[in-house]
Amino acid sequence: MTRTPEYDARVRAWADALRSGDTRTWAEFRESDAASPGHGPLPGNAQLELVRRLAERDVPGDFGALADLVLATPSPGRGLVDPPLPWPGGLREFGTPAVEPDQQPVEELVRAACGVLVKLLRAQPETRRRVRRPVPRRRAFVLAGAPVTVAAVRETLRSAGLREGGRRATYLVLGGPFDHLMAERWCARIAAGEATRWRRSWRAAKTRPRGWPDLDLPTLASSYAEKAPGRVHVVLGTDPQQVADRALGLLGVRARVRVGSADIVAADLLRRLNPLLVLAAGPAGARALVTGPWADAVDARPHEGSLGAPSGHGAWSKATATRMAEELAAAARAGDYAVHGDPAVLLGDRRAGTGAVVRRAVPAEDVLDLALDLIASLWEGAH
Amino acid sequence: MARTVIVHVGAPKTGTSFVQDLLFSERDALRKRGILYPADRFDAHFLAALDLMELPWGGIEREAGGAWDRLAAEIRAWDGTAIISHEILATASRQQTARALESLGGEGTEVHVVLSARDLVRQIPAEWQENVKHRKTLPYGDFLDELRDPARSTEVARWFWGVQEIPDVLDRWGSSLPPRQVHLVTVPPPGSPRDLLWQRFSSVLGLDPDELTLDDSRANVSLGVAEAALLRRLNERLADRVHNHNYRPLVRENLVHQHLSKERISDRLSVPDDVAAWAADLSRRWVVELAQRGYDVVGELDDLLPQPAGAFSDPDDPDPAELAEAGLNALTIMTVEAARLRDHEQTLHREIARLHGELDRAYATPLYRWRRKFVERSASSPLARRLLGLYRRVRGRNSRST
Numbered sequence: 001m002t003r004t005p006e007y008d009a010r011v012r013a014w015a016d017a018l019r020s021g022d023t024r025t026w027a028e029f030r031e032s033d034a035a036s037p038g039h040g041p042l043p044g045n046a047q048l049e050l051v052r053r054l055a056e057r058d059v060p061g062d063f064g065a066l067a068d069l070v071l072a073t074p075s076p077g078r079g080l081v082d083p084p085l086p087w088p089g090g091l092r093e094f095g096t097p098a099v100e101p102d103q104q105p106v107e108e109l110v111r112a113a114c115g116v117l118v119k120l121l122r123a124q125p126e127t128r129r130r131v132r133r134p135v136p137r138r139r140a141f142v143l144a145g146a147p148v149t150v151a152a153v154r155e156t157l158r159s160a161g162l163r164e165g166g167r168r169a170t171y172l173v174l175g176g177p178f179d180h181l182m183a184e185r186w187c188a189r190i191a192a193g194e195a196t197r198w199r200r201s202w203r204a205a206k207t208r209p210r211g212w213p214d215l216d217l218p219t220l221a222s223s224y225a226e227k228a229p230g231r232v233h234v235v236l237g238t239d240p241q242q243v244a245d246r247a248l249g250l251l252g253v254r255a256r257v258r259v260g261s262a263d264i265v266a267a268d269l270l271r272r273l274n275p276l277l278v279l280a281a282g283p284a285g286a287r288a289l290v291t292g293p294w295a296d297a298v299d300a301r302p303h304e305g306s307l308g309a310p311s312g313h314g315a316w317s318k319a320t321a322t323r324m325a326e327e328l329a330a331a332a333r334a335g336d337y338a339v340h341g342d343p344a345v346l347l348g349d350r351r352a353g354t355g356a357v358v359r360r361a362v363p364a365e366d367v368l369d370l371a372l373d374l375i376a377s378l379w380e381g382a383h
Numbered sequence: 384m385a386r387t388v389i390v391h392v393g394a395p396k397t398g399t400s401f402v403q404d405l406l407f408s409e410r411d412a413l414r415k416r417g418i419l420y421p422a423d424r425f426d427a428h429f430l431a432a433l434d435l436m437e438l439p440w441g442g443i444e445r446e447a448g449g450a451w452d453r454l455a456a457e458i459r460a461w462d463g464t465a466i467i468s469h470e471i472l473a474t475a476s477r478q479q480t481a482r483a484l485e486s487l488g489g490e491g492t493e494v495h496v497v498l499s500a501r502d503l504v505r506q507i508p509a510e511w512q513e514n515v516k517h518r519k520t521l522p523y524g525d526f527l528d529e530l531r532d533p534a535r536s537t538e539v540a541r542w543f544w545g546v547q548e549i550p551d552v553l554d555r556w557g558s559s560l561p562p563r564q565v566h567l568v569t570v571p572p573p574g575s576p577r578d579l580l581w582q583r584f585s586s587v588l589g590l591d592p593d594e595l596t597l598d599d600s601r602a603n604v605s606l607g608v609a610e611a612a613l614l615r616r617l618n619e620r621l622a623d624r625v626h627n628h629n630y631r632p633l634v635r636e637n638l639v640h641q642h643l644s645k646e647r648i649s650d651r652l653s654v655p656d657d658v659a660a661w662a663a664d665l666s667r668r669w670v671v672e673l674a675q676r677g678y679d680v681v682g683e684l685d686d687l688l689p690q691p692a693g694a695f696s697d698p699d700d701p702d703p704a705e706l707a708e709a710g711l712n713a714l715t716i717m718t719v720e721a722a723r724l725r726d727h728e729q730t731l732h733r734e735i736a737r738l739h740g741e742l743d744r745a746y747a748t749p750l751y752r753w754r755r756k757f758v759e760r761s762a763s764s765p766l767a768r769r770l771l772g773l774y775r776r777v778r779g780r781n782s783r784s785t
Contacts, residue, residue, distance in 0.1 A: 081555070206623075
């Protein structure tokens, strides 16, 4: 036996109820005698639960239409294949085992949400960003190091009229706690289109003698100092805002820069979306969606916290941070280049022994929360 | 519009590569006979399947955008029989199969679904080997444990049952079709005539088995226990050191397909007794279920009942002498390949040097030498820089040559 007409009719009735904003779980609803006719494939388990969770939020606009979109969008990628909903007496001997929708793996809900997000991102109206032409200034800069901080500082400096690169540039190598640098790099790579998991990015870094070259602060600073002696500054701090403020101060720029920690939850959602966006819109289209509607939706989002080294990578992280701190301190003593801030910040919380709880992976529940928030806000934006 | 569309949805490790290779290489001949195999490249249907299921696949999906819709449009425009074949289609969800069938069908079109299937005791080790060939490092024992997890909580289990659970695959693809349009092709048991499977495929695809040339050079040949153990350990060491675009030609194609699988020195991989008993029991229940559904069975349902498994050698604890021999073979193969690539590199360097020489001779005119000297001078002389800028403005475009 596979499906029964009673099962189909009850599932369709639950879908109808969810469309109208009902938030009862399947366990609560299946006890009713509701039945709706219909034909064609039933909505997926994850899609039904996704609608129920959206109904628990204050989603603006036509909720029924959003529910239809969610219910009609298959889950992309790999995962459980069509798990049925639990039904008295069981349904079938074969196929994926039944699972209560509200108790299914969070990853299945995230997967379903990703399918919906791809459609919503593509449906966003095109927005044009106004580019302000600043008054040009003679001062020039080159930035390297912590990628998220570098991006924020670069934008501020350009807005202030400074040139990037060229003759007589001041070289700034920005850094902070090593684990935070790794998190910034991971987020930046995801924003550029990669789909690498957090743990994998560490494994890959460890295969290189000195980790990622673009985070190897002493080597970067030394190579700059060879071609621009006296104009290289390594700028360190415990948090990105402190580093950015110091960098602007060194260049005599009074503009305000706002830079927070890397948005690891958004990055972990975007890494799942990246290949789907490429499939849906092609490589160039995917870039446009990430720098456009995606960035608009997540850039202003409040977030906090960074990620620590994944379990099993702590010793390498500590050794790398210690080596870099020692090399920076030695170079500063030798006058090879200027170091602003204490190189020991590279060791992060280990140094202070604060005992703060460090997350070593992005919780899937947080990713799902963000996905649901974005579905709600993008739905509003698309209509 | 096509009168008949045949969708061969899997399963993996049932001779699908052989069928696809044949259909692709003979596609022009088939077209003349009114049969469309719509593919401009060997993996066209793989890309279409990735697109249909929005399935990331190590970056290959970058080439797959819109592939399913293009394939379906070509089939809708064809007034004859059309065939689609890819084994990963087996894992499509009901929503995805509904979309696929709707995109292919239409008034006057009859869609047929074909699933080729083999007994579980041969499929389980074959799937693990396929995993290993795709860079996975999961030990065989863990793989077997994950398959038997009722919750299917790991990616390995979800994928395996998604493509190999015959009653469920046919339910997802065939529940909206009359049973006579759902065809189950069984892979004959070991020891059967070599062309029997091809005869079964031919009958359901509407082909004459004697007209098409049999060439099984691309057929997936299985690894021995020691070779599979070696490859799994190699994968552990290569992880994150070698990109997929290098792993595919060097390891999967050259080392595995071209050599280790053809020059096997160790026993064929099987399953331990407890797994064999569990698989046999499950297979018996599948056969009972399938017999009730009224599908068109091409072959015998009993072909799906496993034969007694041979002696089991554990790839997680391989014979050290065999492993060493397999390792030496692999080292030899890779050294020969490295030497070949090095020779090729030197040939290319000589070619580059020759082309540089030709370029230099072409540029060795007094006027060119004077212009180059002037551009170099402009880097340090403000007057030369101004003159160069004036020249470029007058000429109306920027130039990198002068």
